[in-house]
Amino acid sequence: xxxxTAQPGITATGQPVNVQQLTVLGALKAxxxxxxxxxxxxxxxxxxxxxxxxxxxxxxxxxxxILQNSYIIVMALGMLLVIVAGHIxxxxxxxxxxxxxxxxxxxxxxxxxxxxxxxxxxxxxxAICLVVGAAIGAAQGYLIAYHKIxxxxxxxxxxxIFKGLSLAILAGKSVGPFPAEFQLLSAGFIPDVIGPTTLVxxxxxxxxxxxxxxxxxxxxxxxxxxxxxxxRGRARRKARGYETEPFSLFVVKNLVIAALVLFFSYMLASYxxxxxxxxxxxxxxxxxxxxxxxxxxxxxxxxxxGNLKAAALSGIKTERLTFYVFAIMGALAALAGMIYAARLxxxxxxxxxxxxxxVIAAVxxxxxxxxxxxxxxxxxxxxxxxxxxxxxxxxxxGINIDLQQMIKGVVxxxxxxxxxxxxxxx
Amino acid sequence: MSETILEMRGITKTFPGVKALxxxxxxxxxxxxxxIVGENGAGKSTLMKVLSGVYPHGSYEGQILFKGEEQHFKxxxxxxxxxxxxxxxxxxxxxxLSIAENIFLGNEQAKGGVIDWxxxxxxxxxxxxxxxxxxxxxxLVTNIGVGKQQLVEIAKAxxxxxxxxxxxxxxxxxxxxxxxxxLDLLMEFRTQGITSILISHKLNExxxxxxxxxxxxxxxxxxxxxxxEISEDRIITLMVGRSLDDRYPSREPQIGEVVFEVxxxxxxxxxxxxxxxxxxxxxxxxxGEVVGIAGLMGSGRTEFAMSVFGRxxxxxxxxEVFLHGKKIDPSTxxxxxxxxxxxxxxxxxxxxxxxxxxxxxxTTIANLKGISKVGVIDDMTEMDVANEYRKKTNIRSSxxxxxxxxxxxxxxxxxxxxxxxxxxxxxxxxxxxxRGIDVxxxxxxxxxxxxxxxxxxxxxxxxxxxxxxxxxxDRVYVMNEGRIVGEMPTSEASQEKIMRAIVRAxxxxx
Numbered sequence: 006x007x008x009x010t011a012q013p014g015i016t017a018t019g020q021p022v023n024v025q026q027l028t029v030l031g032a033l034k035a036x037x038x039x040x041x042x043x044x045x046x047x048x049x050x051x052x053x054x055x056x057x058x059x060x061x062x063x064x065x066x067x068x069x070x071i072l073q074n075s076y077i078i079v080m081a082l083g084m085l086l087v088i089v090a091g092h093i094x095x096x097x098x099x100x101x102x103x104x105x106x107x108x109x110x111x112x113x114x115x116x117x118x119x120x121x122x123x124x125x126x127x128x129x130x131x132a133i134c135l136v137v138g139a140a141i142g143a144a145q146g147y148l149i150a151y152h153k154i155x156x157x158x159x160x161x162x163x164x165x166i167f168k169g170l171s172l173a174i175l176a177g178k179s180v181g182p183f184p185a186e187f188q189l190l191s192a193g194f195i196p197d198v199i200g201p202t203t204l205v206x207x208x209x210x211x212x213x214x215x216x217x218x219x220x221x222x223x224x225x226x227x228x229x230x231x232x233x234x235x236x237r238g239r240a241r242r243k244a245r246g247y248e249t250e251p252f253s254l255f256v257v258k259n260l261v262i263a264a265l266v267l268f269f270s271y272m273l274a275s276y277x278x279x280x281x282x283x284x285x286x287x288x289x290x291x292x293x294x295x296x297x298x299x300x301x302x303x304x305x306x307x308x309x310x311g312n313l314k315a316a317a318l319s320g321i322k323t324e325r326l327t328f329y330v331f332a333i334m335g336a337l338a339a340l341a342g343m344i345y346a347a348r349l350x351x352x353x354x355x356x357x358x359x360x361x362x363x364v365i366a367a368v369x370x371x372x373x374x375x376x377x378x379x380x381x382x383x384x385x386x387x388x389x390x391x392x393x394x395x396x397x398x399x400x401x402x403g404i405n406i407d408l409q410q411m412i413k414g415v416v417x418x419x420x421x422x423x424x425x426x427x428x429x430x431x
Numbered sequence: 432m433s434e435t436i437l438e439m440r441g442i443t444k445t446f447p448g449v450k451a452l453x454x455x456x457x458x459x460x461x462x463x464x465x466x467i468v469g470e471n472g473a474g475k476s477t478l479m480k481v482l483s484g485v486y487p488h489g490s491y492e493g494q495i496l497f498k499g500e501e502q503h504f505k506x507x508x509x510x511x512x513x514x515x516x517x518x519x520x521x522x523x524x525x526x527x528l529s530i531a532e533n534i535f536l537g538n539e540q541a542k543g544g545v546i547d548w549x550x551x552x553x554x555x556x557x558x559x560x561x562x563x564x565x566x567x568x569x570x571l572v573t574n575i576g577v578g579k580q581q582l583v584e585i586a587k588a589x590x591x592x593x594x595x596x597x598x599x600x601x602x603x604x605x606x607x608x609x610x611x612x613x614l615d616l617l618m619e620f621r622t623q624g625i626t627s628i629l630i631s632h633k634l635n636e637x638x639x640x641x642x643x644x645x646x647x648x649x650x651x652x653x654x655x656x657x658x659x660e661i662s663e664d665r666i667i668t669l670m671v672g673r674s675l676d677d678r679y680p681s682r683e684p685q686i687g688e689v690v691f692e693v694x695x696x697x698x699x700x701x702x703x704x705x706x707x708x709x710x711x712x713x714x715x716x717x718x719g720e721v722v723g724i725a726g727l728m729g730s731g732r733t734e735f736a737m738s739v740f741g742r743x744x745x746x747x748x749x750x751e752v753f754l755h756g757k758k759i760d761p762s763t764x765x766x767x768x769x770x771x772x773x774x775x776x777x778x779x780x781x782x783x784x785x786x787x788x789x790x791x792x793x794t795t796i797a798n799l800k801g802i803s804k805v806g807v808i809d810d811m812t813e814m815d816v817a818n819e820y821r822k823k824t825n826i827r828s829s830x831x832x833x834x835x836x837x838x839x840x841x842x843x844x845x846x847x848x849x850x851x852x853x854x855x856x857x858x859x860x861x862x863x864x865x866r867g868i869d870v871x872x873x874x875x876x877x878x879x880x881x882x883x884x885x886x887x888x889x890x891x892x893x894x895x896x897x898x899x900x901x902x903x904x905d906r907v908y909v910m911n912e913g914r915i916v917g918e919m920p921t922s923e924a925s926q927e928k929i930m931r932a933i934v935r936a937x938x939x940x941x
Contacts (some may be wrong), residue, residue, distance in 0.1 A: 247814050249830070301806050308796050311785035318743060318848070320768040339474050355502040378787050431539040 013155065016305070019383050024163050029251045040258075041423075042372065047265075049391060053398030060321015061415045063393070064276035067269065072191060072238040072348060074393035075282045076341035078386055080364040081371075083334035085385040086370050089297075091310040092149065092156035092328050092375025095361050096163030100141055100335060101342030102357025104134045105168040108343050109180040109352030112187060127187040141167070143328065150327035164361070172354045181351025191348035193281040195219060201418045203301050216271075217278030224270030235259050282344055289337075295384045306330060310377030366413070367392055436461040436626050437501075437515075442481055445566045452491070455652045457645055459595070459626060464617055466629045466637045469647035470670055470897065475630050478647065479597055479637075481519045484510040484662070497595075508769040514594030518584045519602065524572045524771050531555035531568035534587045558586040562616060563837060567905045575645070578609030585616065594755060596620065597628045614640050634663050634934055646670055663934060671897060671926035679902030680874065682881040686905065687718030689756070691772075691858040691890040696750035698738040698913075708734045708745060710913045716858065716889040722905035724893045725929045731913040733777055738861045740774035741767045745905060752859065768797060773856035775847050777863035777893070783847040786836035790828060791817035793835050800941035820849035825875055841872025850880055859883060862893045877903050897926045911936040 015412025054061045061067075078096050081091040087094045111130035123129055145163050149156045154250040182188075199218040207213035239255060273279055297303040309323050317323050342361075346352045373389030392413060399409045437459040444452040452474045459465045468474050472835045482487050482495060484504030495502045497513055507517075524533050531551050539646040540550040555568035564582040573579060582600060598617075601789055602610040618625050618640055631637055637644060638661050646669040653669050662940055689898055698709035708731050716722045724732045737744035739752060741764030759766035767774075776782035784793055794817045795802050802813045817831040824845040828838060835846050844864060851859060861880070865873040880903055883890055894900050900907055900921070906926050907919035909932040917932030 029930050109726075241811060242814075245811060247811075248831075299808050299810070301808060303797070304792065304799060304808060307788065307792070308785050311787050312781075314782050315785055316796070318740075318764060318774070319775060320763075320765040322763075322765060322795070378785065406935065429633075 006305070023028055029254050033384065041390075042370075042384055046387050046391050046394070049394055049398075053394060053401070057398055057401040061398055062262075062272065064272045066397070066401075067272045068276050068280060069288075070390075070397050071273075072280060073282050073397065074389055075191070075280075075286050076285055076344045076348075077360065077363050077393065078368060078389045079289060079337050079341040079344065080334075080360070081367045082289055082382060083330075083337035084364045084368045085293070085297075085371070085373060085382055086154075086303075086306055086330045088335050088365075088373045088375070089310045089377060089380045090306050090327055091313065092327070092330070093332050093365065094156065094160045094331065095365075096141075096145065096160040096339075097338040097364055098137060098357045098362075099164045099167035099171070099361035100338040100357070101345060101360060102352075102355070103141075103171040103174075104128030104138050104339040104342035105356050106171040106175045106354070107137060108134045108187070108346055109183070112183055113173075114180045127184050131187070135336050138339020138342070139332050139336040142338070143332040145335070146331025149331060150188055150324040156331075168358065171352075175352060175354050175422045177354055179351045179353045181346075183347060187228055187343075188347050188350055189281055190285075191280075191282055192350075193346050194277045195223075195279045195281060195284060197278055214275055217276075217376060220270060220274040220278040222307040223279065224267060224274070228266055228395040231266075232259055232263060267329040285340075285344075285372060290382065290383055290386055297382050301327075301368050302326075307378055308314040311378075312378070364389075364390060367416045370417055371421075372424060373415070375395070388420075434461050436497065437458070438481075439478070439482065439492075440494040440496070442478065442491055442495075444477055444486060445492040450650060452481070452650045455493075455647065455650070457652060458655070459628060460643075461643040462621060462624050462631055464627045464633060464640050466641035467647060468631065468634070468637060468642045468644060468666060468670060470895070473647045473670075473716055474650040475647055476599060477650075479517055479628070481513060481628065482510070483507055483597065491891050492664075499800070511591055515591055515597070515748060516558045516588035516591055516593045516598065518581075518588060520600040521582050522584055522755060524583060526573035527571060529569045529571055530559070530566060530575070530583050530586075533572050533583055534558060534568075534590050536587070538590060552743035554590065555586070558589050559583075561589055562586045563612070576609075576660040577701050578605045578612070579604065580608070580612060582616075593625060595626045595628065598632070599630045599855045601629070602631065602633060603774055610636065634666055637661070638663065667927055667930045667934075671930065676875065678898075680878050680881055682885065684721075684884065684905050685719045685887075687720075687887065688904040689715050690718045691716045691891075692753065693739060694751045694753070696735065696739070697748070698734060698745035699747040701745055704746070708913050709738065712750070712889075712910075712913070712915055714908055714915065716891055718886050718889060720894060720906065721884050721890045723899055723907040724891065724910050725900050725907055725933075726895075726910035727933060728895060730910045730933075732910050733862055734889070734913075735910070736774055736862055737765075737894060740764060740772060740860065740878040743774075752812070767931070768854055768856070771855070771857035773797070773851035773854050773858070774860040775862060775864065777866060779843050779847050784843060785836045787834065787835050789832045789932055790821060790826065790838075790846055790849075791831040791874075794820050794831070794853055797850050801853065801855075816853060820853055823852070824849050824879060830882055839868075839872075841868035841875070844868055844872070844876060845879075848876070852879075852883075856888070858889045858891070860891045860893070861893065864892065865896070873899075898931055900929075901926065906937075909933060 026286060050061060061117075080101065085096065095105070108130055108361055111133060112125050112127060115125075117124055124133070141163070145159050148154045148159045166167045197217050197219045199222065202218045203213065203251060205211060205214040235255075239248060239250075259386055297306075305316070305321050305326055308319065308321060309326055313323060322326075342357060349356070367389035368380065368385045369375065369388070370391055371380065371384030371386070373385065396409065397415065399412065437457070439455065439457040442452050442455040443766055455474070455478055457467075457478070467475050474557045475627065477486075481491050484506050486506045488503035495504070499517065502510075502513065511936055525536065530534070531554075534555050535551055540547050540554055552568050559566060559568065562582045562585050563588065564579055566575060566579060572583060575583070583597070594637060601613055605613065614636060617629065620627060628635070629641065637726050640678055641661070642658050643655055644661055644666065644804070648670060653721040656665065659718070662802060694713050696709055696712040697707065700706035700708050714722070723736055726732050738748050739761060742748055742762050752761055754772075759770045760772055780786060786797070791813060795813055799808065802808055802816055814831070821828070826842050826845045826849070827839070827868070828842065835843055838846065864876050864880070868876070880892065890906060892900065901924060905923045906918070906920050907929065908915050909929050911933050914934040914936070917929070919928065
């Protein structure tokens, strides 16, 4: 490196080097997919805000959107890994339904003898459900990874098997209600340990605005942390001459994201605060971003999906990796099943059916490739929200369910078409 | 002498950065068996692709005259329409369809889109009789051996009323008996007036059946010999006749003790349990030494390398591997890499790179431990590594974020090398490291190989280009049909000597 001491991106003679520098336009183009997706979500939200006469952005409705889509997003995280690895999992809907049923039977359905009564404890039952989910995923993963049975077939079989099993253990009936602790998973909000803050007091003709202070504090702390890490990361990259993003774009991007987070947090805070499930979800999203972006485990999944043979010849244990990916998917499907059951406050034989299609659609709208090797956690999450907001908005508008289905189909097709169009042009 | 059926005049074909054919002339007479010989990569297959329309008219310079008329083939269909049929080395049969269905594939015996099965079977039976294959036309292709499959291909060609049959290395994967039968069939065709072009480097076969031979070298037609002029010596000289100029960077070898040894290595074919691909093979490489393995395509060099590298090829593998005198167990790729063995594949697109990912991720994938702690990757270290190796191997790209699928062959090869250099092996096996890349990039790859040797690594180079082996190695093994059939210091080696070792072994085998 001849420019070790000089300012990076500039040669000793002061001439700019265009290798390391990108224009704003160039950087936008390079990240078109990521920004485009976020922009699409914002536009869709504004669209429905207008056509629902402002119902969409009501605090109670935003909270609802999160609660309604939490189980989709949880499963989309696992599905992203599955699809990046070059596979598919059609069983997640049925598995989530089955685990929901199992949770219900453990907690309320089955009468355990006194020495086994601890199994009905919501926390014990929850842990059992997660283990069972992981085991189901592992079993399917074993057949896919080590016996080379196509994942489409294994999980199609799994879908049928677990659909039948839920029916069987519920004996065709709905089982509920759940103990209060378990309901908190979906229906609960974090406690306001600080106490409410009144922004606008109730008076004649004015709606009061009372903020959930703990939520506000957490949101502000999260934004500060996010900005701090963004600036530190940029400074580090810059110090080594690796920074390629123009400063203006960096500022705008972070401002937009911070504003969005603060805006939605404000909305949530003015209702009942952060839902418990959002906390779980946010932690999981952060974990999966970390896994895919920073961990060798994640990197290997991308290598596996991008070129299986090359990955194997680079010393990656492709079979074991595939096995783990499906086990993780199973555990997440179990968690989603419990969130779903807790939300309905009962397990029904039909729970979870067809969810796999929403989950897969979310991941593909989020830019993952059906051939494997490409996809991002953020994309999958935004994809899930795009679907969720559309569901919510169209329902409020009173659009028939048949038309809703068609519109969602067109959106999925359009998103993937846009992707391929972009790729072919590049 | 009979009339000319095919004349190719001044054919020149350029790929980005490489001139594959330059001013090639070929004249084939009606009813003869015309052999085309040349080293791997000399341009034989390219010439045949020009002829058959794989490279359409306009993508090359020169003229093709067939039966006296100039032809402008736009696709294989055009050339087949005129009766020119090419049978590739890799057979183009659909394994799970029957023999009859394969013969008439794309040329179905049908009326208005409805297949006439009686006509199909009768037609197939007639054609099978012509090629001397006694099989039921309803048999699935997957259930017959390679030799018979070859005959099905020929029957398929006959169904298209072939005037000129081109066979690309037809006997490469056939047993001795099947090869004989095939060659007899060609001679039979000759009496029926069907002209054949035979691409082969089995010189004994050629001298048996060919009427004339055209030698191709470095994308040029060198000479056409008549039957009475054919001798192995003559052909070898023509095939390899060129001098080693300064296409190879010089180096001072510093050779130390034996680092890597493979003893009594035996490997069987992954599908055919009884076919032994590698037979009692022994090799050794010293510290700082560059050792070459010469041999023809199909001699088992790649199969050997991959079977050593984590048993990535074959079954029933037996033998011992020693590193620094200690016996090691390289039975998985991970173990092999951990012991310090690296294998850079001959097929970088299929086995070497994740083509949809960028240079940075491809560089570090074989040694993620080197850029991570407890499973967490350090971004900055990874950037440093990627940039360091991009610079070391001189990869030409806008940045390490360029997707490898968009790089040229030479730069892709450098990414593959970077990946293995970063894994920091003691033993580096390079399989066809310069295949399909231009002269300039080749020189850079040779320079990297020299540096590796200078650092004390043991380097094994598998190459089909003999001048390359002579230019960069210290010692050469010659391999044929899964055996080492010769070993010589490069200082005493010559292309003639290597060819002779191969031909001698072929002679013994037949």
